[in-house]
Amino acid sequence: MGHEREPGRDDVSLVVQLLGQPAITRDGDEAYQPRSRKTWCVLAYLLLCQRPPTRAQLSSLLFSGADDPARALRWSLTEIRRALGPGATVDGDPVVLRLPDHAVVDASLLTRGAWLEAVDLPGLGLDLLEGTSVRDAPGYDAWLLAQQSHLRAAGEAVLHEAALGSMAVCQLDTALRHATRLVTLDPLDEGHQALLIRLYRMTGDDDAAARQLASVRELFDRELGVEPGDVVERAGRAGRQDSATAADTASVDALLEAGSAAISAGAHDAGMAALTAAVAQADATGDAVRRVAARVALAETCIHALRGLDEEGLPRLFEADRIAHDHGLRQGVADARSELGYVDFLRGRYDRAERWLGEALVYAGGAVAPTARALAYLGSVVSDQADYPRAVGLLAESVALAEEAGEPRRAAYALSMLGRVAMLRGDTAEAATQLDRSIAVAEADRWLALLPWPQALRGELHLLAGDRDAGAAMIEQAFARACQLGDPCWEGTATRARALVAEDAGDADEAFRLLGEARVRANRLADPYVWLDGHLLDTLCTLGRRHGHPDTRAWAEALRGVAARGGMRELVVRCALHRAALGEPGEADAAAVIAAEIDNPVLARLVEAALPVGGTT
The missing domain is CATH 1.10.10.10 (Winged helix-like DNA-binding domain superfamily/Winged helix DNA-binding domain)
Known part of the structure; x- marks a missing residue:
């Protein structure tokens, strides 16, 4: 597994x-x-x-x-x-x-x-x-600091996997040891704390769970001045799962159908209850296929539909992976590992995500639908890391396979990511083509949950083309839809685009206010899309330099931490360029060294403009 x-x-x-x-x-x-x-x-x-x-x-x-x-x-x-x-x-x-x-x-x-x-x-x-x-060697020092931060994050990701993997095979003492070490490395990570508390509850040590929860509340109040998020509080209320005493496969299928329908209708509590019951009923039947399906369905609901509950969904994915692997259910392994890779993608754990998704492709064995899913996620992973040629190849293949499999939603997602890659590389015509296709496919399938993302990006393209009215109209529509959905990522993306409209209209103060709001919206849950926060910080730095904002240096420092931990190479370069413009020695040379590995004409021009005569090329 x-x-x-x-x-x-x-x-x-x-x-x-x-x-x-x-x-x-x-x-x-x-x-x-x-x-x-x-x-x-x-x-x-x-x-x-x-x-x-x-x-x-x-x-x-x-x-x-x-x-x-x-x-x-x-x-x-x-x-x-x-x-x-x-x-x-x-x-x-x-x-x-x-x-x-x-x-x-x-x-x-x-x-x-x-x-x-x-x-x-x-x-x-x-x-x-x-x-x-x-x-x-200031350029090397900058590279080394970025690598150190990235490898520290990789170490945390490994411990996180080790705790979940041990939990899935009921080695709870081992899982506790890994989770305790994880919390020691980063005590302010809500996901780490929730995992440790949940493990205490699973072992029956409710007193330890209560003490840990109280400790977390005190820590967050002292260090951050806030209460821990819902993911921590839910872990404190978690109990051991009761097994169903009797069940049949028809009951499991009915619960899965009812849960999925409830989630689609927005009745999340009822959907979660049905899917949780489906897991227990499936275990009672002993049917491995349904045990896997119920766990994947529950995990996907936590990860995609509800957001903020990734840490509740992950143990179910590890369980599904173990059951599927033990029973030779290759499709089940592919499904579980694709979703594990997706979670790591969101959290900026790209090395681990690529491993999961590579394994998912192997287990998919060329089957069209699961291969399309894994390729869409993998293309997103390498896009975040600025390996753009590879990302384009993976995403384009995902679109073709999704169309072959009759999965328009998968195609719409991959098309939106293709559009983002083209935007980042300055190919506005290609970006417009792919984003228009994404919007059209999503609208035809009535997949309103995706639309704010490609619409916000398409609105930004209108701005770049000098059509502020068209851009503002599309961006406002994206923002309204994102708020209706309550999706933090889409809200953050659309709010960033609104900031660009304000700046384009000459209202820099409003632009900075909106960018600050975008970060609050995007990061309000415990499982944000980490690349987006880096993208928002980069925008703050860009506008901050342009308008002489006093917080620009602080934003650049925050960007360095986000980008380096995840290995977001383009954002690492952009951060170094911001810091170079603020007078930090060696940053331009460091940017040139890393940018030489990235196929992006826009980035190359930025680096060239920042280098002094005779600098690193």
């Missing part, structure tokens, strides 16, 4: 530890260790960068202060070859590092490996190259 052991682990001959104090071992023994901090920095960069860097880039990034930067780089590469041994190669221009088969890099295992192995990494919770600092 997403935690099968990695193949070939018994054959590991080379281990590169980058988390905490760096070290290299070969065949279980300590190998030759590079003698300089900058050599470790070169190794970490080569192992973690998205695209092989040129020698000129590496020299500029780390050795610009040396008398002979090229020679200093050659010495470091020689050190790396000696440390990694004969099975590895480090050569060329760009510099390509290839490790031997079955080599393990702890930072890579943390982001791409199965949680069952990643959770036991000695460096879990420690910083990348902990304690390592370099002089005269």
